[in-house]
Amino acid sequence: MSAKVSPVTKEQQKMAYRFIALPVLLLLCFILIPIVLALVVSFTDYDVINPPTFLGLQNYLKMLDDPYFWVATKNTFIYTLIYVxxxxxxxxxxxxxxxxxxxxTKLFRVFFYVPVLCSSVATSTIWFWLLNPSSGLINKVIGLFGVQGPAWLYDxxxxxxxxxxxSVWMSFGANMIIxxxxLQGIPxxxxxAANVEGASKWQTFRYVTLPSLTKTTFLVTxxxxxxxxxxxxxxxxxxxxGPGNSTIxxxxxxxxxxxxxxxxxYASAISFFLFIIILIFSLINMKLNNLDNDK
Incomplete structure (x- = not known):
């Protein structure tokens, strides 16, 4: 015999709206309204000091003839193709x-997650020392094998x-937890069954673990x-x-x-160009994930 669900009272509805109101207000004030204002500014010439001047699509057309913009775009794609x-x-x-x-293993989980809790400024400062070509720890370790380390940040x-x-060292802990x-949700x-069939560890990983992690991999990707x-x-x-705009x-x-x-x-126009790129790649990733699920 199924239990009867009592109807929601008007007082409960009001209370629900009160709980929803604050997050919606924050979303409007700090996300949606700034996005709309940035879109408006992207069609203007605005230097903060003087009133904005409407330019139409000039800021977007300017990107086509801006060599530094294309260098930054190329570098961002190179970074993405290696980092992801x-x-x-x-x-x-x-x-x-x-x-x-x-x-x-539980202790190592904590150790590997610690870099996620560190600020990017502190992490970058530490790695600036590690990557020092003359006194950095990384090049000293490489030198133990008779190999001269590169001038990492200066080449x-x-x-x-x-x-x-x-970046991978700084962020992999969060993705590791996901x-x-x-992995712990795989039956x-x-x-x-794979063990009974005589599957090797690699075969088990390829045909059992990876297919079971499709949605998780989509999220992390x-x-x-x-x-x-x-x-x-x-x-x-x-x-x-630098050097030579190689990391801009x-x-x-x-x-x-x-x-x-x-x-x-102009900065706002580039921001919306970046937004479109992220949206396109996210949709492509979603499409590929759906194709894997349909197989």
Whole structure:
């Protein structure tokens, strides 16, 4: 016999609206209204001091002839193409190791999550010392094997890779926890069936673990893509966009135009270009995830 559900009273409805009102108000004040205002500003010439002047689509057309904009776009794509796969592999690999029923795994979970709690400024400062070409710990360790380490942050060939390595170290702990939750949600019976069939560890990982983590991988990949296109702190603190503009990113270029040159209109236009890129890649990732689920 099913229990009867009592109808919602008017007082309960009012109370529900009161709880919803504050988050909605915060959403309007700090997200939706600023987005609309930024969109309006993107069609103007605004330097904060003087009243904005309407320009139409000039700010968006200006991007087509701006060489620094295309350098920043190329660097952001390079960073994303390296950071996203590397972040996936490191976080999933670490989660798989820490999912084993061994002593000390809980302690290592805490250790690997600690970098997430550190501010990007503090982390960048530490890595600035680690990557020092002459006295940095990384090059000293490499030197023990008879290999001369590169001038990480001072060489345009290595600067972006150095930023990627630091970013992966700084953020993989959060993704590791998400993967760990996904791994622990896989039914044990699937592994038992694979073991009965004589599957190797790699086959079990490929045909049992990975398909079971499709939704988790989609979530982590989407977060990594969004974080990759929004990279700023690392490039700003470690390299200031150098050497030779090799690490200048879209967000860094937006910052330079908006707060350095007071070109708020042009900076807003680039921001919406970046928003469209993130949206497109998120939709592509969602489409690929749906195709995997349909198989």
């Amino acid at each position: 796969p590397l972040g996936l592999v490191v976080s999933l690999g670490t989660a798989s190791l820490l999912n084993m029923k061994k002593k000390g 345009s060939k290595w600067a972006m890779l150095a930023i990627v390595i630091m 993967f760990l939750a996904g 044990e019976v699937l592994y038992e 989407t977060m990594l893509i969004i974080n990759a296109f929004q990279v700023f702190d690392q490039a700003y603190i470690l390299t200031k966009g 990113t879209l967000v860094y270029y937006i910052y330079n135009n908006g707060f350095g040159n007071l070109k708020m209109g």
